[in-house]
Amino acid sequence: MYPDRRGVLGRGIHEIDTPALIIDYRQLRENIARMADYFRPLPADLRPHAKTHKCPQVAALQVAAGALGVTCAKLGEAEAMATAGIESILIANQLVGERTTDRLARLVRYTGAQVMPAVDAPDRVAELERAAIRWDVTLPAVVEVDIGLRRGGARSPGAALQLVRSLSSSDHLTFEGLIAYEGHALREKDLHARAEVVTRSMERFMEAVTYVEEAGIEVPIVSAGSTGTYTVTGNYPGLTEVEAGSYVFMDANYLATVEGFPPALHLLTTVTTRHEEGLLVTDMGLKTASVDQVPPIITDPVGITIAHLSEEHSQLLLESEEAKQLRVGDRLKAIVGHCCTTVNLHDRYYVCEDGVVVDVWPITGRGRSQ
Ligand SMILES: Cc1ncc(COP(=O)(O)O)c(C=O)c1O
Structure with a gap:
């Protein structure tokens, strides 16, 4: 250990x-406290991305400072976090295949952690449901929406609503919310131009949120954001969680644009x-x-x-x-x-x-x- x-x-x-790799413990705690302080008065909370540090000790400090839990990029990271006691984990990615979805169901069954993967296609919902049945657990999940990055995510509000409906109507899955990622905004090094791309992306995200809500379905989690966009995304009306990761350590790339x-x-x-x-x-x-x-x-x-x-x-x-x-x-x-x-x-x-x-x-x- x-x-x-x-x-x-x-x-x-x-x-x-x-x-x-050397961590300056004092600076680490200051960075964690500073971001926690930023979110304290805002409607949105922080669910830091653990792909940055990949370390339960750092995650524990973030949770102790008020974070909702962590975001992970992969099931393997989520396993590292859940088995170390982190109780609420969003996996901002799709899990594909029986072996992987079985691992998720097993993790939920044996740790009792809330581990929420994303889905962006009907097959992902079906695979999750089959794993939930095999392992006799209820699996929470979020629907990922593409807002311009063209990576993961349902490509339209209508496609997202279909996935939301199938999660909500399942006896073995629960619909926890919508996630998106405005990562393409980070390509803009000019901060005004970046803020414009973030705002346009959030408008797109909120169209999908509204579309689902107008169908009579509550959307508890509305998650997006990063170290390079949190000041815009974190203040955007309707957003409930921000996934910033790198702020905890920082690096030469982010130092050029983030103060x-x-x-x-x-x-x-x-x-x-x-x-x-x-x-x-x-x-x-x-x-x-x-x-x-x-x-x-x-x-x-x-x-x-x-x-x-x-x-x-x-x-x-x-x-x-x-x-x-x-x-x-x-x-x-x-x-x-x-x-x-x-x-x-x-x-x-x-x-x-x-x-x-x-x-x-x-x-x-x-x-x-x-
Ligand atoms: C889904 C997702 N959310 C959030 C982030 C933000 O992380 P960071 O704050 O390190 O830029 C990333 C970065 O790749 C990501 O892929």
Whole structure:
């Protein structure tokens, strides 16, 4: 349960094996509190996306700060959360096939957690219902609506209503609400343009909500949102839940557009080779740092740029005098490029206060993409 705690608790971060993910415990709690404070006066609540941290200890802090539970992207993540005691979980994705829906029903039966997958086609409803019957449980579910991303989701209010009706009329399933995701708005780097796309997407979402309500069916959950859109989505009338995830750690990608959440997660890396004047090599590479959005940014010391990342090496160019003093064995800290995909490359977090390791948390949802 607690990998590699022995020998590191109470030690300085320079004693940790690297590459390693370091959580700044104080900043983590501040980020969690700040987002919780933002939602406290609003009609909408927060159900943070656990795909960012994949760690029940972080989820527990979010729930303790007032979150409704968590959102997950995959059943495997939901299993990691439910078996660790998180009681209410939205899976913002479709579950396909008998084996997968059986796992869901088994999870609900044996943990008693409320685990709500999305459906976006009649076959998904039928599969869920068959699993509910096989495992003698009632399965809650939400209907996903596409609002412009063209990923998951029913493609029209009429198609959504059909799915809502079949969930509501089932003896083995319950209709819990509608979900959508305005992820395409994040492609807009200009914040005014982004807000416009979010508003248009929410208008589309509310058309579907109204369509279902006008058919006489209550819609308890109306969920959407992200770290890059929560200020618009979270205030949109009719929305009940926001799924922001990355705010908890932050990353180089989001730092360019989202204010108020300093990084609580860093990648620690060690200098492994130093021969030339302006160049050194560390143990951070593509197997420990994702580059799908932007590369990591080395912040400590400053004055270093990444020239190249290979699987297990980074070649770094040294610009500042401080950086030029670095020697083999020295440690560097980087803000990760994309926190969600970087986390998925690691087994554990080293939780630190004032540079000292106070805990080690396993990333139990890591790799749980099935
Ligand atoms: C369904 C869904 N909801 C919410 C989010 C928002 O997450 P974040 O706040 O990390 O951008 C995502 C991100 O991919 C998502 O896929």
